[in-house]
Amino acid sequence: MNLDHQDQDVRPIKDLDALEQVEDTLLNNFKYGVRNLTIFQVGKATLLRANDVLNLKYDDVFDEGDEVKRSAYIKDKKTKKSHRIYLNPVVDDLYKYQRWLKKHDVQSRWLFPNSRDSNKPLATTQYYQVMLKVGDLLGIGYLGTHTMRKTGAYMVYKQSNYNLALVMKLLNHSSAAMTLHYLGLEEASMESALDKIEFH
Template sequence: MVKQLVLPIKDSNILSQIKDTLLNNFIYGRRNYTVFQVGKATLLRVSDVLALKYDDVFASDGSIHSRVLIHDKKTGKPNELYLEPVSNDLKVYYNWLESNGIHSEWLFPSLKKQNIGTDTHINERQFYRIMQKVGDLLGIDYLGTHTMRKTGAYMVYQQSGHDIALVMDLLNHSSQKMTLKYLGLDRETKERKLRRVNFD
């Protein structure tokens, strides 16, 4: 089986279409959209986004914690999340949960299972299928569960003046090489640097 190539979304128009499709083409679109936004803003792996608890993010009065400390499932490293960039989306999501009477210990519950009395969060396979459906609807073949993390990392890289050290830190990576490869920038960066060299 060929491993699917998942790339960051670099085009703002395509990003808008993906967000719009996540929001408007699914029964639980508001949840799916918020998963994507939180993943993009925190640069978490999908497993860590989906495993967030409701109380990790919301206080008892519905306000949003400005910072959340978690441990990455894959690496075990501590990771402090800064939620301010996604606070507006989280406020809308909180109101959506309230107005639909959805109460779960999980931030992103699997609502199918909740209907039959089991409280669990949406899993990676379910979210992969959601992203595949978005890709099918839009004719994009490079979407997957890593899309939001790669896109968020790429946005930070571009908008921070190519601060690779910051992106490395946010991704909890141990080397620049790993980060550049993850963003698909290893070749692009090498070629850009070589263009500046005068070989005369």
Template sequence: MQQIVLPIKDDKTLKEVQTLLLRNKRVGRRNFTLFQVGKATLLRVSDVLNLKISDVYTATGQVKTTIYLHDQKTGKGNHVYLNPVKRELKIYYQWLIAQRIESVWLFPSTRDFSRHLSDRMFYKVMSNIGKQLDLNYLGTHTMRKTGAYRVYQQSEYNIGLVMHLLNHSSASSTLSYLGLDLTSQQRALDKIDFG
């Protein structure tokens, strides 16, 4: 049976997940930053894991404002805005230096710096956090779905913006991706003044 991965919809749960990601002394900063980048850029986990240091940082270690890449799954071009996660990326860069991690990959494997962290290993990280918090819906796409849900809510339900950021071609697939169940739909409709 395939696991259903949903966005984290409440701030308390999101903070708990972030705290647990950071808690691991050896790789917590990497895992936390990976989650934050995925959430802020709305990239698929495969695209986040394939980012290189040179994609994100200038030669002097400054965080780039935007990057351009092609989605691995769709091949579509994607302009990615990094300002929302700039602070975390600055801290992470200093952490990489302090840990003496030299890799071309933004999120290297700790076993072999010449490889990036695998999506399977990141799934284990998220699954473990799910078990600790008694949440059965965390997975590798949690960060992307959470970011999309937060953009949707905080942009006053601008589905067009979310579709564009996710590189989706239909509103119905985006709404489904956001995990909008009947209760969420009813809450949204309760806020509408039908005159």
């Protein structure tokens, strides 16, 4: 399955009610709901690609005392660049997930192990199927593996007072145009934003 092709129509979730519904469905409509939601929350808060989220190891995130680290250092699989991800925004989610792992006696070097074989991480194709099912259940046709990253980027953009440079840096993009396209900011919404600017 070509995920890049499948994810071409994926857009950020801009509506907070829709976002709550997606998160609630991820948690409550699957056997591995806590895992599925934690993947989504980590992807949304770190702006990592799904592949990089799913390839996190347990000790990337938790220290020897089983405490969540302040930051994780990872190598981006696509660009091969090393970078630091800030974990503080998802510390509560990670502790809830850790309790779930212990309760179900799941032990693996991977943070998000495959439910069939804990020696492997959950595959991106499997998480794509999860997101597809959420979309089907809620009647949302634009969900995919990039949803969490795009949604997180959009939230940072809106809540940082449209700080495009910050979002570009977090996404590791090389141009503002690429970031605007990634955020799904159509010309209409850009024009609407410009209408509110006073140029005198």
